Every structure is written in C-alpha cells, then in structure tokens.
Amino acid sequence: MRRSSAPSALRNKNPAPILPSSRPKNVPKIPTSVDELDGGSIGGCDTNKRSASRILSLLGANEAPGNGNSSSAKVDQIDFKDTGAAADEKRIFEAVYRKMQTKKHKTWEGDGTVEVSGRSVVLKDENGKEMGRISKVKDDVVLEEGTQLVIGGKEVEFLGLLSRVASAVQEKRKPDASFAQNQPARKRFQLNREDDKNEEWYLEMPKPNHSHQSAFNPHGLPINTVTVDGFLARHLRPHQRDGVTFMFQCLMGMTGDEPGKFHGLLLADEMGLGKTIQCIALIWTLMKQNVYGRDPAIRRVLIVTPSSLVKNWDREIIHWLKIHRLRVFVVGDQKLKDYGTTRQDPVVICSYEALVRNIERVSQLRWDLMICDEAHKIKNPNTKTSQELRRVPCKHKILLTGSPCQNNMMEYFELLDFANPGVLGTRKEFSAQFASPIERSNLADSSEDEKELGKERKEELLKLTAPFVLGRPAEINLKYLPPKQDLIVFCAPSPLQEELYKSALGFFWGDDDVWREMDIATVNRNALGAITSLRQVCSHPSLLKVRPDDAENDLGRLRQFLQQELREGEATCDFIEMSGKLTVVAGILGFLHEANREKMLRNQRGQTDRVLIVSYFVETLNVLQKMCELQHFSFSRIDGQVPSRDRMKIVTDFNNPNSSTFVMLLSAKAGGTGLNLDGASRVILFDLDWNPASDAQSLARVWRGRQKRPVITYRLLTSGSIEEKIFQRQIQKTGNDLSKNSKSGLKFTKQELKDLFSYNPEMSGTNLTHSILNCDCACDGKNVASNQKNLLAGDQEDKLECRFPHINELALWKHITSDNFEQQLLDDLNVTFASGVISFIFGSELLFQG
Ligand SMILES: Nc1ncnc2c1ncn2[C@@H]1O[C@H](COP(=O)(O)OP(=O)(O)OP(=O)(O)O)[C@@H](O)[C@H]1O
Ligand SMILES: [Mg+2]
Known part of the structure; x- marks a missing residue:
C-alpha cells in the first residue's frame, strides 16, 4: 500500500484540478448524501476528457501520444473512450482510493482494483478483499479509465484497464476462494491477461528457466506471467519491444551463463531510437509485477540525466504513462534534500550536478534501479560525478x-x-x-596479424558483453520517419578570411627553419591557442579578440597582429560576407524563409521548414544571432546561460507546429545531447569538434520523434583550412588518436602540427578531402560505384565504434563540385553554389531519392 499526495495535484504547479476543492463550475461535485453516493459520479466522462486534454496541453501539443501519425492517434482515442462493454463482459481496472477528504492537497491511501460488470462495480484492495460495491451505477456515468466514483465510502479513481473477459469465461476460470485470498492480485489478473494474447501489441516477458528458479525461488512462490501493459505495449515499435524484453531479462538475472550474474546493462541504441520510452515501459512493468510472488520487482527508481534533460524525462513519463499513473519527484521543482522527508515518490529525476551536490542524502536511501542517461558523461573514472555515482546504493543499473x-x-x-x-x-x-589489440588493429598502419588479432578480440568482447549490452543503429528509424539527407558542405573562405588565415600561418608557423628550431613542448604550448585563432578566422573574423596580456607572448602577438589586419579589412566588408560559412547559412535561410512565406500564402503551414543551427562556441552563436537580426529572421537560443528550468519551455515552444520561430540557435555543449528538436527539419552544424561522436550527437536532434518533414543536415567546413583537416582526422579515425586532442590533453607531433597548420586553397575542380579518397568520379553527383573496389576492409556496423561517415562510407556518397551544381536539386544551396561560395559537397545516398 502506498501513501502519497494526489498525483495529479503534485505533478504541476498549476494543474487543472480534477479533485473537488477547486473543481471548475461545470463539473459535478463530490456526492455527500447516501443517495448520491451510490452510482454518483465525481467526474466521469467529462473529467476524464478534461484530464486527457490537460495532459495533452501539458505536453504542448494537441496530439495524442504516439508518433503523431493518424493510426497512433486513433489508438489513443480508444484508450480514452473505450467504454463500450458487452453486457456479459467483466472489465477490471487498476485503481487508487482514499478516504473522502476536504484537504487541499489530497493523498491517496492505497492501490486496488475495480471490477465492472454491466452497471455494477466492485472495489477491491490489493489483496483482492472487497472494500465496497455499487450494484447499479447511474446510466449517465461512463465507466472507464479516469472515472472517479465514491465506492464504499472511498473516493476511487479508475486507472488503466487491466483485463476484459466475458463473464462466462471468467466463471469457468474462477479460482477457488483460498487461491483468491492467498495469491497476489497480479496473479489473479494473469488469468484474464491471457485474453490479451490475441492482441497484436501483446508483450509477454520471458519466463525464468529451472536454474533461475532454483537460485531465486527456493520457497516455490508462484511464477507470474509478466506482461507490458497494453496502454504502453501498443505504442512500442518492434526494436523497442525487443529492448524492453532484453532489459527485463538482464535485470531479472536471466541472461548470461549463470542466473543473476548481471545486474546492470548498457542500452547503446543510437540517437533517437527511443531509449526513454523503453526505460519507462520497463520501470512501469517492474514496479507493478515480478517474476515470482506478489511484491513488485522494484519500488524506487533514480533517473540521473544531464540537467537539460530533467524536464524532458518528466514530460516523456507524463506522455507515455499519463499523469496519474506514476508519481515523480522532479529535482529542480523540488529539492533533493527534501526527498524522503515530506515525499517518497517512487521515481526521482535529477541532474548529475544535483546528485553530486546531494550525494550524502542519496546514498542514505536504498534504490532498486538507477538509470544514467547520456552515460558517456561518466566515461572518465576520475571525475567527481563518476566517483559519487558509484556511492549510490543500488543493485540494478x-x-x-x-x-x-x-x-x-x-x-x-x-x-x-x-x-x-x-x-x-x-x-x-x-x-x-x-x-x-583492438585499437592497434584499427590503425591504418597495422599489420595483417594485428588486424586478425584485433578482429578475434573484438568478437570475443562482443560475445562476453552480449548478455548486458544492446545497441541498434539509427537506420531503424527510416521505417518511422521521413527520409534524411546528410550533406558535408565545403565553403570557400572570403577574401578577408583567406588573407587573415595566411597571415596567421605566416606569423607563427610559416618559416620552416623556425618550425624545426622550436622544441616540441613550446610547439604544443602554443598550439591550442593558435588552433583556436585559426578556427575563429574560419567561422567569422570578428571572433578574433585581443586579450589584455597579449603583448607578452607569441600567441598574444599573433592575436594583436590579426586584429590589426582585421580592422583594416573589415571596414570594406559586409558582416555576412566576411565569412564563407556565414554566407552559406544566410543563403540557406534566405531561401527557406522565402519558400515558407509562399507556403503560408498557399495555406501550407505544415510544410514549412525551420532550422536548427548548432555551434560549439557561444561567441559564434552571437555571430549567428547577429546574422538573424540583420536578416530579420525570428530565432530562439539555448546556451549555457539559459537556466535549465527555462530550456524545456524554449524547446516546447519551438517544437510547436504553430510556432513562428524560424531558427533555433543551440550551443552543442548545452543542448547537443538528448534534446528533441523535431520542430526543425534542417540542421546546420556550423563548426566541428575533434570528436566525431559529439558532432553526430548534435546532428541527431532533429531526425527523431514526431518529425514529419524530410530532414537535411548540413555540416559546414571552410575548404582547405584547419576545419577540413580536423574533419579528415574524424573520417580516417585512426584508432585512439583523436582522444589525445581534448582540451586537457592536447599533444601533437611536429609532423601532425605541420599538417594541421598547412593551408591548401582550393584545387581547381576538386577538393582536398575528395583527393584522399582515390576516387576517379567526375564530381557530378553520379557514378561513385567504382569506389566499391577501393574500400578498405572495415565493419561499419560495428557497435564498438562511433558510427560516423567513415572514409569508406564517404567514398560512396555523391561528390559534387561547383562546376556541376546545376545538375542537383538542392534549391536552398543553389544561390551560394552558383556564386562560388560553396566549392564542394558530399551528399549521402538518400539525397537523390526524393
Ligand atoms: N514508439 C514511439 N512512438 C512515437 N514516438 C516515439 C516512440 N519512441 C520514441 N518516440 C519519440 O522519439 C523521440 C526520441 O526518443 P528518445 O528521446 O527516447 O531518443 P533517445 O534514444 O533517448 O535518443 P538520444 O540518444 O538522442 O537521447 C521522443 O520524442 C520520443 O517521444
Ligand atoms: Mg535520450
């Protein structure tokens, strides 16, 4: 039995109240006389509809749960309005009940069930004991999920439909009285759940084998049939059903060669595959059911997530479970230090930072399951977060x-x-x-023996981890989402950028003799700052800034020198045209903006395109913002300065199909992971990270969720510059090479630096990256099939690698130079292509299917 505040009142500061103290005028009030009690409704259909619409409005969309397509919307209508019951049918609902109360903040007293046969209802507690009944409920009261009634002096709210059986069948199967008294409530429903087996969404979890039973069920408790409730199972996609089943088996100790060997797991599905809904389905199932006996498998869950996703988890839980099914303690709305004193909600969602701050409190409590979202955050064992997380007393992870x-x-x-x-x-x-051995085998210069050994060890590791690691590729979403096209767009630098870039190289690295003289420590000391300056030139020269102590060292003098050059050049330049990449962005946005305007005039609001622009640097976002202001494009922005609690509202407003915001400016560091920004149909990644996985995360924010429009992603690179060099390192992915280049551990050999700091201006009719592919195509977007034969050996499906266009894959993409641009259908790029600002494009296969 649980005691709690009324769930609906607690989940939102200003919920539309269902309960009587603040009920709107047109809703029937709680009956107070005996006459009213029998068959009196305290909400019934109206309340239920309102509750549904409240949930939908909380979700910020007038859509039922689901992926937004009409079939899933229909399913939900059935969910809410499925009141029709054959005369001889018995329906059993989960329910919560409490004493009649007049308190403002009501608490539920217990869980139970309501059995509905025709117009009669019977309330039972969780042990199956009858608590009250109404033999004839008034005809105008609809008996369905969400209905509130007073039965046996208790206020009762109907939750999900557990089963529906013909009475005759029920009679036949009726267990004897002692069974009914002694067995858990779930066990009895299990008989009825048999009937769900005919439903296509029916999802039953695997049963334990003999060795599991002898290890974990020494007292011979009943073995239950655990199923995922229909209201969830009907939304799960096939890979998600497999995922829930896998997680269930693993956490229940059913995977591996000995029972109970693994208590934790890694769900490594690629971005957008719905890891959240799979976890929610699992949590709900384990909180209500168990493999053996009557106690639920888990009672208390801690979800730890980056702060920008705390609200997202809350909303997903509301979305999939409906508001009243699970009580959630959202840290941010409430303080973690108060958890367990005033409230004991079964699910807590908190950020990694809040967990570290409150680790003493968290480690005093017993947790049955901890979910760590975006878990790559804890990849470094030396960080405080990783260390504190290990202190959380929790069996399942x-x-x-x-x-x-x-x-x-x-x-x-x-x-x-x-x-x-x-x-x-x-x-x-x-x-x-x-x-x-595995990393060695990935290196370009590895020997045949090393490759062979690496392959063997990889297979061995995959086998070893198969019982507790699952990861599926993002392509699965092709079945559910519109097509996606990936473009890598090489932009020619503006004349000013080119001048500054050459000056920077000449100032610091130009003289080979100087280069050779410099010791490697000095080189590396200056390298990061110099790289930053070069990257600033590539994004927008105005990013070059002088610092107060710049007169004191070479790097500072470089900045002063560039600043001087900039001042001279900038006077004659237009702000946007100062940067090749910014010119391309303005071109894309200008085209889409105009196209949107025309669509709006034709009343095709649903077909307009909005754009997400991502950068790793706040200053660069300022440049992009200035461009939006100059062009009068409406925009919103999320960066580290925006408090976490405000981010969800900005996201929801942007994702609203009726939103008039055209551009979302996003800091990759603040919101590059986990967020759903499916209100946009285009993503522009304005700069890039050393780590391809970070770029892949940012690019994945849009092709997901309720996306209805074809998606195009654009990665912008300045041709011939350090950006192209970093990109080449990404696609060539030489083992653990990239890991060295984090801010904290930047280490280069002189040869590497020499390569990074060389400038290769456009080669006529081709492109530097294209030249390393050994491709002999005409760069007209056709005929790259011959590259098949050039492919190096490599398993692109390998889940141990970050999936990213590897050089092998890029060889098969479409290659297009500016000479051939008019053969392409990319309207939004044509202007800048035509004017020569775009010099080259790699386009993924799907590009030309549309
Ligand atoms: N079965 C489904 N039906 C409809 N929508 C779904 C379904 N599964 C997931 N979604 C939606 O897809 C979006 C992406 O899901 P989610 O955020 O869980 O992805 P993820 O796997 O966690 O990705 P990431 O690694 O980027 O965080 C969400 O808006 C979610 O509601
Ligand atoms: Mg996620």
Whole structure:
C-alpha cells in the first residue's frame, strides 16, 4: 500500500484540478448524501476528457501520444473512450482510493482494483478483499479509465484497464476462494491477461528457466506471467519491444551463463531510437509485477540525466504513462534534500550536478534501479560525478548512451564496469586483453596479424558483453520517419578570411627553419591557442579578440597582429560576407524563409521548414544571432546561460507546429545531447569538434520523434583550412588518436602540427578531402560505384565504434563540385553554389531519392 499526495495535484504547479476543492463550475461535485453516493459520479466522462486534454496541453501539443501519425492517434482515442462493454463482459481496472477528504492537497491511501460488470462495480484492495460495491451505477456515468466514483465510502479513481473477459469465461476460470485470498492480485489478473494474447501489441516477458528458479525461488512462490501493459505495449515499435524484453531479462538475472550474474546493462541504441520510452515501459512493468510472488520487482527508481534533460524525462513519463499513473519527484521543482522527508515518490529525476551536490542524502536511501542517461558523461573514472555515482546504493543499473565509445575503448570499459563491477576484470587486464589489440588493429598502419588479432578480440568482447549490452543503429528509424539527407558542405573562405588565415600561418608557423628550431613542448604550448585563432578566422573574423596580456607572448602577438589586419579589412566588408560559412547559412535561410512565406500564402503551414543551427562556441552563436537580426529572421537560443528550468519551455515552444520561430540557435555543449528538436527539419552544424561522436550527437536532434518533414543536415567546413583537416582526422579515425586532442590533453607531433597548420586553397575542380579518397568520379553527383573496389576492409556496423561517415562510407556518397551544381536539386544551396561560395559537397545516398 502506498501513501502519497494526489498525483495529479503534485505533478504541476498549476494543474487543472480534477479533485473537488477547486473543481471548475461545470463539473459535478463530490456526492455527500447516501443517495448520491451510490452510482454518483465525481467526474466521469467529462473529467476524464478534461484530464486527457490537460495532459495533452501539458505536453504542448494537441496530439495524442504516439508518433503523431493518424493510426497512433486513433489508438489513443480508444484508450480514452473505450467504454463500450458487452453486457456479459467483466472489465477490471487498476485503481487508487482514499478516504473522502476536504484537504487541499489530497493523498491517496492505497492501490486496488475495480471490477465492472454491466452497471455494477466492485472495489477491491490489493489483496483482492472487497472494500465496497455499487450494484447499479447511474446510466449517465461512463465507466472507464479516469472515472472517479465514491465506492464504499472511498473516493476511487479508475486507472488503466487491466483485463476484459466475458463473464462466462471468467466463471469457468474462477479460482477457488483460498487461491483468491492467498495469491497476489497480479496473479489473479494473469488469468484474464491471457485474453490479451490475441492482441497484436501483446508483450509477454520471458519466463525464468529451472536454474533461475532454483537460485531465486527456493520457497516455490508462484511464477507470474509478466506482461507490458497494453496502454504502453501498443505504442512500442518492434526494436523497442525487443529492448524492453532484453532489459527485463538482464535485470531479472536471466541472461548470461549463470542466473543473476548481471545486474546492470548498457542500452547503446543510437540517437533517437527511443531509449526513454523503453526505460519507462520497463520501470512501469517492474514496479507493478515480478517474476515470482506478489511484491513488485522494484519500488524506487533514480533517473540521473544531464540537467537539460530533467524536464524532458518528466514530460516523456507524463506522455507515455499519463499523469496519474506514476508519481515523480522532479529535482529542480523540488529539492533533493527534501526527498524522503515530506515525499517518497517512487521515481526521482535529477541532474548529475544535483546528485553530486546531494550525494550524502542519496546514498542514505536504498534504490532498486538507477538509470544514467547520456552515460558517456561518466566515461572518465576520475571525475567527481563518476566517483559519487558509484556511492549510490543500488543493485540494478541501466546506462543509456548513443555513443558508448567516444574516444577510446577504456571509456567503454568504464561504462561496462560501472554497470557490472568486475565482470571485465581490472582496467589493466581489459587494456591488455581487449583495448590495446583492438585499437592497434584499427590503425591504418597495422599489420595483417594485428588486424586478425584485433578482429578475434573484438568478437570475443562482443560475445562476453552480449548478455548486458544492446545497441541498434539509427537506420531503424527510416521505417518511422521521413527520409534524411546528410550533406558535408565545403565553403570557400572570403577574401578577408583567406588573407587573415595566411597571415596567421605566416606569423607563427610559416618559416620552416623556425618550425624545426622550436622544441616540441613550446610547439604544443602554443598550439591550442593558435588552433583556436585559426578556427575563429574560419567561422567569422570578428571572433578574433585581443586579450589584455597579449603583448607578452607569441600567441598574444599573433592575436594583436590579426586584429590589426582585421580592422583594416573589415571596414570594406559586409558582416555576412566576411565569412564563407556565414554566407552559406544566410543563403540557406534566405531561401527557406522565402519558400515558407509562399507556403503560408498557399495555406501550407505544415510544410514549412525551420532550422536548427548548432555551434560549439557561444561567441559564434552571437555571430549567428547577429546574422538573424540583420536578416530579420525570428530565432530562439539555448546556451549555457539559459537556466535549465527555462530550456524545456524554449524547446516546447519551438517544437510547436504553430510556432513562428524560424531558427533555433543551440550551443552543442548545452543542448547537443538528448534534446528533441523535431520542430526543425534542417540542421546546420556550423563548426566541428575533434570528436566525431559529439558532432553526430548534435546532428541527431532533429531526425527523431514526431518529425514529419524530410530532414537535411548540413555540416559546414571552410575548404582547405584547419576545419577540413580536423574533419579528415574524424573520417580516417585512426584508432585512439583523436582522444589525445581534448582540451586537457592536447599533444601533437611536429609532423601532425605541420599538417594541421598547412593551408591548401582550393584545387581547381576538386577538393582536398575528395583527393584522399582515390576516387576517379567526375564530381557530378553520379557514378561513385567504382569506389566499391577501393574500400578498405572495415565493419561499419560495428557497435564498438562511433558510427560516423567513415572514409569508406564517404567514398560512396555523391561528390559534387561547383562546376556541376546545376545538375542537383538542392534549391536552398543553389544561390551560394552558383556564386562560388560553396566549392564542394558530399551528399549521402538518400539525397537523390526524393
Ligand atoms: N514508439 C514511439 N512512438 C512515437 N514516438 C516515439 C516512440 N519512441 C520514441 N518516440 C519519440 O522519439 C523521440 C526520441 O526518443 P528518445 O528521446 O527516447 O531518443 P533517445 O534514444 O533517448 O535518443 P538520444 O540518444 O538522442 O537521447 C521522443 O520524442 C520520443 O517521444
Ligand atoms: Mg535520450
């Protein structure tokens, strides 16, 4: 039995109240006389409809749950209005009940069931004991999910429909009285759940085998049939059904060669595959059912997530479970330190930062399940977050991330070791056995033997981790979402950018003799700052800023020198035209803006395109914002300065199909992971990270969820510059090479730096990256099939790698130079292509299917 505040009153500060103290005028009030009690409704159909519309409005959309297509919307209508019952049919609803109360903040007293046969209803507690009945409920009261009635002096709210059976069948199956008294409520429903088996959404969890039973059921408790409730199961896509089943088996100790070996798991499905709904379905199932006996498998769940996603989890739970089914303690709305004193909600959602701040409180409590979202955050065992998370007393753990292996395999080890401590041995053992040979085999210069060994170890590791790791590729979403096209767009630098870039190289690195003289420590000390300056030139020269102490060192003098050049050049330049990439962005936006205007005039609001622009730098977002202001494009913006609690509102407003916001400016660091920004249909990644996994995360924000429009992603690179060099390192992905280039551990050899700091202006009719593909195509977007034969060996489906256009894959994309642009259908790029600002494009296969 649970005691709680009324769930509906607690989930939102200003909910439309269902309960009597503040009920709107047209809703019947709680009956007070005996006459009114029998068969009196305290809400019934109206309340239910309002409750449904409240949930929908909380969700910020006038849509039923589902992916927004008409069939899922229909399913939900059935959910809410499914009141028709054959005369001889018995329906059993889950329910919550409480004493009649006049308090403002009401609390539920217990869980039970309501059995409905015709117009008669029977309330039972969770042990199956009758608490009250009404033999004839008034005809105008609809008996359905959400109905509120007074039965046996208790206020009762009907929750989900558990089963529906013909009375005759029910009679036949009716267990004897002692069974009914002694067995758990769930066990009895199980008989009725048999009937759901005919439904196409029916989802039953695997049963334990004999060795599991002898290990975990020594007293011979009944073995239950655990099923995912229909209101959830009917929304799950096939891969999500498999995911829930896998997680259930793993956490219940049914995977692996011995029962109970694994308590934690890693769900590494790629971005947008719905890791959240799978977890919600699992939590709900385990909170209500168990493999053996009557107690639920789990009672208390801690969900830890980046702060920008706390509200997102809350909304997804509301979306899929409806507001009244589960009480959630959202840290941010409430303080974690208060948890357990005033409230004991079964689910807590908090950010990694809040968890670290409140670790003392959290570690005093017992948690049955901890879910760590975007778990790559804890890949480094030396961070405070990783260390504090290990202190949380919790048996079962689920780690979620679309990029489990961002830089090197030791990060992968950290995640798996966190989920199941010790199963992969020590760090040292793992490194020797798996990480080193596998990473070595990935290097371009590895020998045949090394490749062979790496392959063997990879297979061994996959086998070892299969019982607790699951990851599926994002392509699955092709079945549910409109097509997506990926473009890598090379932009020619503006004359000013080119001048500044050459000056920067000449100032610092131009003289080969100087280069050779410099010791490697000095080189590396200056490298990061110099790289930053070059990247600023590539994004927009106005980003170059002088710092107060710049007179004191070479790097500072470089900045002063560039600033001087900039001042001279800038006077004659238009702000947008100062940057090749910004010119392309303005071109794309200008085209789409105009196209949208025409669509609106033709009343085709649903077909307009809105744009997400992502950058890793706040200053660059300022430049993009200025461009929007100059062009009068409406925009919103999320960066680290926007408080977490405000971010969800900005996201919801932007995703609203009726939103008039054309552009969303997003900081990759503040919102690049986890967020759903499916209100946009275009993503422009304005700059890039050393780590391809970060770029892939940012690009995945739009092709997901309720996306209705074809999606195009554009990655912008300045041709011939350091951006192109970084990109080449991404696609060539030489083992753990990239991991060195984090801010904290930047280390280059002189040769690497020499390459990074060389400038390769446009080669006529082709492109630097194209030249490393050994491709002999005409760069007209056709005929790259011959590249098949050039492909290096490599398994692109390999889940140990971050999936990103590898050089092999890029060889098969469409290659287009500016000479051939008019053969393409990319209207929004034509203007800038025509004017020569775009010099080259790689386009993924889907580009030309539409
Ligand atoms: N079965 C489904 N039907 C309709 N919508 C779905 C379904 N599954 C997921 N979605 C929607 O797809 C979007 C993406 O899901 P989710 O945020 O869980 O992805 P994810 O796997 O966590 O991705 P990421 O790794 O980027 O965080 C959400 O808006 C979610 O509501
Ligand atoms: Mg997610």
